[in-house]
Amino acid sequence: xxxxxxxxxxxxxxxxxxxxxxxxxxxxxxxxxxxxxxxxxxxxxxxxxxxxxxxxxxxxxxxxxxxxxxxxxxxxxxxxxxxxxxxxxxxxxxxxxxxxxxxxxxxxxxxxxxxxxxxxxxxxxxxxxxxxxxxxxxxxxxxxxxxxxxxxxxxxxxxxxxxxxxxxxxxxxxxxxxxxxxxxxxxxxxxxxxxxxxxxxxxxxxxxxxxxxxxxxxxxxxxxxxxxxxxxxxxxxxxxxxxxxxxxxxxxxxxxxxxxxxxxxxxxxxxxxxxxxxxxxxxxxxxxxxxxxxxxxxxxxxxxxxxxxxxxxxxxxxxxxxxxxxxxxxxxxxxxxxxxxxxxxxxxxxxxxxxxxxxxxxxxxxxxxxxxxxxxxxxxxxxxxxxxxxxxxxxxxxxxxxxxxxxxxxxxxxxxxxxxxxxxxxxxxxxxxxxxxxxxxxxxxx
Numbered sequence: 452x453x454x455x456x457x458x459x460x461x462x463x464x465x466x467x468x469x470x471x472x473x474x475x476x477x478x479x480x481x482x483x484x485x486x487x488x489x490x491x492x493x494x495x496x497x498x499x500x501x502x503x504x505x506x507x508x509x510x511x512x513x514x515x516x517x518x519x520x521x522x523x524x525x526x527x528x529x530x531x532x533x534x535x536x537x538x539x540x541x542x543x544x545x546x547x548x549x550x551x552x553x554x555x556x557x558x559x560x561x562x563x564x565x566x567x568x569x570x571x572x573x574x575x576x577x578x579x580x581x582x583x584x585x586x587x588x589x590x591x592x593x594x595x596x597x598x599x600x601x602x603x604x605x606x607x608x609x610x611x612x613x614x615x616x617x618x619x620x621x622x623x624x625x626x627x628x629x630x631x632x633x634x635x636x637x638x639x640x641x642x643x644x645x646x647x648x649x650x651x652x653x654x655x656x657x658x659x660x661x662x663x664x665x666x667x668x669x670x671x672x673x674x675x676x677x678x679x680x681x682x683x684x685x686x687x688x689x690x691x692x693x694x695x696x697x698x699x700x701x702x703x704x705x706x707x708x709x710x711x712x713x714x715x716x717x718x719x720x721x722x723x724x725x726x727x728x729x730x731x732x733x734x735x736x737x738x739x740x741x742x743x744x745x746x747x748x749x750x751x752x753x754x755x756x757x758x759x760x761x762x763x764x765x766x767x768x769x770x771x772x773x774x775x776x777x778x779x780x781x782x783x784x785x786x787x788x789x790x791x792x793x794x795x796x797x798x799x800x801x802x803x804x805x806x807x808x809x810x811x812x813x814x815x816x817x818x819x820x821x822x823x824x825x826x827x828x829x830x831x832x833x834x835x836x837x838x839x840x841x842x843x844x845x846x847x848x849x850x851x852x853x854x855x856x857x858x859x860x861x862x863x864x865x866x867x868x869x870x871x872x873x874x875x876x877x878x879x880x881x882x883x884x885x886x887x888x889x890x891x892x893x894x895x896x897x
Contacts, residue, residue, distance in 0.1 A: 471555065471559070472541060472573075472576065472577055474555040474558070475545060475551060475552045475555040475556070475573050475577065476540075476541045476542075476544040476545050476551065476552075476577060477544050477548060477551045478540055478541055478544050482540060482541070483540070483541030483577065484537075484541060484582055485537055485540070486536060486537035487536040487537055488535060488536075488537060488539070488581040488582045489533070489534070489535055489536075489580070489581035489582075489586075489635065490534045490535075490536050491531065491532060491533050491534065491635065492531075492532045493529060493530070493531050493532075493633045494529070494530045495527065495528065495529045495530075495631065495633070496527065496528045496529075497525065497526070497527045498525070498526045498527075499523065499524070499525045499628070500523070500524045500525075501521060501522065501523045501524070502521070502522045503519070503520065503521035503522070504519065504520055504521075505517070505518075505519040505605075506518050506519070513610055513611045513612070514608065514609070514610050514611075515608070515609045515610075516606075516607070516608050516609075517605065517606070517607040517608075517609070518604070518605070518606055519604050519605040519606075520602070520603075520604040521602070521603045521604055522600075522601075522602055523599070523600070523601050523602075523603065523626060523628070524598070524599070524600050525598065525599045525628045526596075526597075526598045527596070527597050527598075527628075527629075527630060527631070528594070528595065528596045528597075529594070529595045529596075529631045529633075529656075530592055530593070530594050531592070531593040531595070531633075531656075532592050532593075533586040533587055533593070533635065533652075534587065535581075535582070535583075535584050535586070535587060538584060539578075539582050539583055539584030539585075539587075541577050541582060542574075542577050542578035542579075542582050542583050542584060542585075542650075543584050545573070545574045545577050545578065546574070546578070546585075549570060549574070552566075552570045552573050552574060553566045553567055553570050554566075555573075556569055556570065556573065572648075574650065575648055575649075575650060578650040579701055580634075580635035580636070580637055580701050580702055581635065581701075583635070583637065583650055583652070585637075585650065585651065585652050586635055586637075586652045593654050595631055595654075595655065595656065595657055597629060597630075597631075597657055599628055599629060599660050601626045601660060601662075602624070602626075603623075603624045603625055603626040604623070604624055605621060605622065605623040605624070606621065606622050606623075607619060607620070607621035607622075608620055608621075614673075615672055615673045615674065616670065616671075616672050617670070617671045617672075618668075618669065618670045618671075619667070619668075619669050619670075619671075620666075620667065620668050620669075621665075621666070621667045622664070622665070622666055622667075623663075623664075623665045623667075624662070624663070624664055624665075625662065625663040625664075625665065626660060626661070626662055626663075627660060627661040627662075627694065628660050629657060629658050629659040629660040629661075629694075630657070630658060630705070631656050631657050631658070632656035632657075632658070632702075632703070632704050632705055633656075634656075634702045634703055634704070635652070635702060636652070636653040636656050636702055636704055637649060637650050637651055637652050637653055638651060638653055638750070639651065639750070639761075639762075639763075640761070641653055641654070642655075643655065643656070643658075643704075643706075643749070644748065644749040644750060645750055645761075645762075646750040646751075646761075646762055646763065646764055646766070647699050647700075647750070647751055647766070647767060648764060658692075658694060658705045658706070658707050659692050659707055660692065661690065661691070661692050661693055661694045661707075662690065662691040662692065663688055663689065663690045663691070664688070664689045664691075665686065665687070665688045666686065666687045666688075667684055667685065667686050668684070668685045669682065669683060669684035669685065670682065670683055670684075675722075675725075676725075678722065678723045678724065678725055679720070679721070679722045679723075680719075680720065680721040680722075681718075681719075681720050682718065682719050682720075683716065683717070683718040683719075684716070684717045684718070685715075685716055686713075686714060686715060686716075686717065687712075687713075687714040688712065688713045688714065689710070689711075689712050690708075690710065690711040690712070690713075691709065691710065692707040692708070692709060693707065693708040693710075693711040694706075694707060695707075695708050695777075695815055696815065697751075697767075697768060697815035697816065698815065698861045698862065699751075699767060700767075700862050700864055701864060706749070706751060706768065708743055708744070708747060708771070709744055709746075709747060709748070710743070710744030711741065711742070711743055711744065711776060712741070712742055712744070713739055713740070713741035713742075713776070713779070714739070714740055714741075715737065715738040715739040715740055716736075716737070716738050717735075717736075717737045718735065718736050718737075719733075719734070719735040719736075720732075720733070720734045720735070721733050729790055729791040729792050730788075730789070730790050731788070731789045731790075732786075732787075732788055733785075733786065733787045733788075733789075733804075734784070734785065734786040734787070735784060735785045735786075736782075736783075736784045737782070737783045737784070738781060738782055739779065739780075739781060739783075740775075740781060741775065741776040741779040742773060742774065742775055742776060743771045743772065743773060743774055743776055744773065745772050745773040746772070747768075747771060747772055749766070750762035750764075750766050751766040751767055751768040751769075752766050752768050752769050752771060752772060753765060753766040753769055754766070754769035754770075754772065755769070757769075767816050768815070768816050768817075770816060770817040770818070771816070771817055774817055775811075775812070777811075777812050777813070777814060777815050777817060778811060778812070778813065778859075779811055780808045780809040780810065780811040780825075781809050781811075782807075782808075782809035783806070783807060783808050783809065784806070784807045785804065785805065785806045785807070786804065786805055787802060787803065787804030787805075788802070788803055788804070789801070789802045790802075793838070794835065796837075796838065797835055797836065797837065797838065798835070798836060798837070798838045799833070799834065799835045800832075800833070800834045800835075800843075801831075801832070801833050801834075802831065802832045802833075803829065803830070803831040803832075804829070804830055804831075805827050805828065805829040805830075806827065806828050807825070807826075807827045808825060808826060808827075809825045810822060810823060810824050810825050811823055813857045813858065813859055813860035813881065814859075814860045814861060814862075814879075815861075816862070818860075818862075818877075818879075820860075820877070820879055821857070821860035821861075821879060821881075823856055823857045823860075826854050826856045827852075827854065828849075828850050828852075828854050828856075828884070829850070829851050829852055830847070830848065830849045830850070830851065831847065831848050831851055832845055832846070832847040832848075833845065833846050833847075834846070836894070840896060841895070841896050841897070842893070842894060842895045842896070843893075843894045844891070844892075844893050844894075845891065845892045845893075845894065846889075846890075846891055847889070847890055847891075847892065848887065848888065848889045848890075849885065849887070849888050850884070850885060850886060850887045850888065851887060852887070853886055853887035854884070855883065855884075855886075856883070856884045857881040857882070857883060857884070858881075858882045858883065858884050859881065859882045860879055860880070860881045861879070861880055861881070862877065862878075862879060862880075863877075863878035863879060863880050
């Protein structure tokens with residue numbers, strides 16, 4: 452803890468940390484991170500060509516078979532130009548004279564052995580991506596290219612048992628193209644699989660395409676002379692090389708997760724009671740068990756007790772192994788009531804609806820501090836206007852109960868982020884959901 456309090460302003464030693472980095476680099480105070488650290492440009496070109504067909508065969512009066520096929524070819528290139536206008540003076544000085552770093556630590560009370568072990572951590576703080584001149588070598592222009600040729604498609608069979616009941620089964624293969632991280636990325640060995648706390652530039656910032664195999668069994672039904680609709684679907688989806696966008700404290704990086712599975716039930720209901728003209732009731736319910744697969748490769752996913760010479764520290768994303776997926780609640784539901792009635796030559800409409808979401812984790816690293824409790828957001832709208840819908844004046848409110856909830860949570864940058872849960876020295880930032888809002892809208896059709 453003594454070492455961390457010396458080099459990390461987040462632990463309450465902000466007056467001494469800049470001075471210490473000055474001593475460790477041998478640079479005059481105030482010049483370690485002076486000036487413009489990074490001035491990078493990216494030029495990306497992408498060409499996508501596709502051939503596709505979708506055909507439905509009416510095998511019988513009741514049975515339809517649909518076949519769809521798509522061939523996609525994508526070519527992408529990226530030219531990255533990395534530049535440190537200030538020369539990365541502090542980082543360059545530490546790399547040129549590592550003995551100076553050890554000496555500064557010894558002067559703060561550490562033994563030579565302790566200082567030698569801690570020196571790489573100090574260099575890491577001095578060589579953050581935007582201050583690391585190693586990104587300028589061996590050339591300031593880094594060229595990357597990738598080409599993908601993939602097939603995707605669907606097969607579906609639908610059978611209408613009578614005028615009120617139709618069932619179906621389907622399989623679909625989906626594809627989303629790969630790409631490049633448009634940011635400085637560095638690791639312990641210059642590879643994306645290396646430990647994220649290293650300073651070697653990763654020149655290959657590409658990530659592969661994402662695939663999903665989706666299976667569905669469903670039914671669409673009508674009841675009460677067509678006034679009640681009830682639909683339900685069982686689904687199972689398996690993703691390969693899922694593209695997860697994660698924040699590593701100093702940069703955003705897309706990591707490919709070999710396997711993600713999602714399975715559950717999706718149901719919806721719509722009812723227009725005959726006895727109450729103008730009234731419509733709607734509701735929906737979804738259960739989705741969505742999990743990351745186990746055995747995810749790479750140092751970012753190394754857990755406690757699994758460290759090695761190649762991956763010497765616990766990875767920031769180790770909690771993903773076999774866990775419920777980020778941003779994926781198990782339960783979600785919605786309900787809405789709409790009522791329309793006549794007022795003389797005018798018509799009025801009232802709608803109120805709510806959406807419920809069970810608890811879910813808002814962080815790509817699944818830190819428990821980023822867990823969002825279950826919440827419900829309600830919206831309401833009242834309108835009055837012409838019966839021919841030429842105009843309507845609407846009064847509306849969103850999130851009318853002023854529910855507070857987090858959409859995305861992430862680690863605060865430039866701190867001693869520990870992968871251990873509930874570390875009191877970690878700080879977190881978040882993008883919050885929109886607060887309560889009211890408004891008036893005039894719609895005119897001409």
